Structures are given as C-alpha cells and as structure tokens.
Amino acid sequence: MSQTRPLSIPVILGTTRKGRMSSHAAEFIWEEVRKRQDVITELIDIATLNLVVDDAGEAIKDPRFSEAMERADAVIIVTPEYNHGVPGLLKHVLDSCLKEYIHKAAGIVGVSAGPFGGARAIENLLPILRELGLVSIFWDVNFGNVQKTFDPSGRLVDENYIRRAAKFIGELIWMAKVLRYGREQVPLQ
C-alpha cells in the first residue's frame, strides 16, 4: 500500500432537516476519526452541497463532493431514520457519484429518537451501498434516544459511545487499508 498518503475518511452528515440531532452524532464521530493517526477527515454536510432537484444521478455531480469521494478510502455515513428509511436527499446525494466509490469501505452511523438507533434506516441503506460499489463493514454505531445521548449543546452524555465508536472506526480503517491495497495492487482477472 502507498505509505505516503494518509487514509482519507470523510464523514457525511446525511440530513438537511432543521433541528436535526444527527449533527451532534456526526460531529462526535468526526472528532473521534480526527484522533486517529495517519487519517485525514472532513465533515460533509449535505445541506451545503449545490445539488439541483430537477435532475438526478451523475448529471448533477457537485465537484466538491465528487472530489472528496474520489480522495476517500472509506466513508462514514451518518443517517437519521425518517419513516423507516434514509432521508431522500441523502440518497439523492449518494446517487450523484459512482466510479468514485468503487471498492472503498463504508460505515454507517444510525440516529433515531426511538430506541432502535436508526437500525431500519441502516438496513435500508445497505443494498444501496452495495449497488454503488461500496463495501460495508459489520460494525455500526446506533444512536437511539438521541435526545438523551447528547445534551442540547451537542455534548455527549453517554460515554459508552466512545468505546463503540473506537471499535467501529478501527474496523473501518482495517477495511479501508485492505481495499486500498486491492485497488492499488490487485488487477481484475
């Protein structure tokens, strides 16, 4: 594997809804990724992307998002659960790229006001990631009862999430390294 470039692992905040609690989860995960050596990261808020809604797919590619996905070795997608699924605008954003994702690792952070921590949204997202060529890991982070997990200022209240996030990020880094090695060194037969 190339030793000169650090791994790039951006965190995608996958909702534009006002009052979104997922921003606390995304900022927490982003801070935990920033603590890792040899990893660069950025927080991508989909509300800041310039994506039109009168077309879809790669026709509406946002250059900043596309470049971040091209640089990425792995992505972390922070998604709330809205009506048992992912936000429509998150799907709209993800659909705007394809070649940028292929054979790269993906980890999902689910967020919900109820007890299941976005589990249904995560299950909803997995087949989408597969079709995009992303390789999902088997660790998730589930922020259930999110209004009790963070205080109103966004400070983490339940410190068990630090350990859970560490396991999740560790697995994602492993997968990102393996897949980068494959992209760099292993030709398709």
Added chain:
Amino acid sequence: MQCPQCGAQMNKHAEKPVTLTNDEIILAIHYCPHCGKVESEELNGI
C-alpha cells in the same frame, strides 16, 4: 491506462455493470497507486 494526473500506470480493479437510459454497459474502473486518481471507461455491453 496512464494516470491523467501523475502519469503512473493505473490498476484496473473492477468492472461494474450499469444501466444508462436505454443501454446496459460495463464501466471499467482504474485506480492510480501513486496519487489515488480514479478513472472509468465504458466497455461494450453485456
């Protein structure tokens, strides 16, 4: 394929079937081991 960004030899690591408006094509994906550039090219349909 040569990397358009740095000139290194890229590694073709994937072929992905995709459906365009009326056609199904295969997208070959190339990755630059030097700079991380990603390139794709359309191959003949399945």
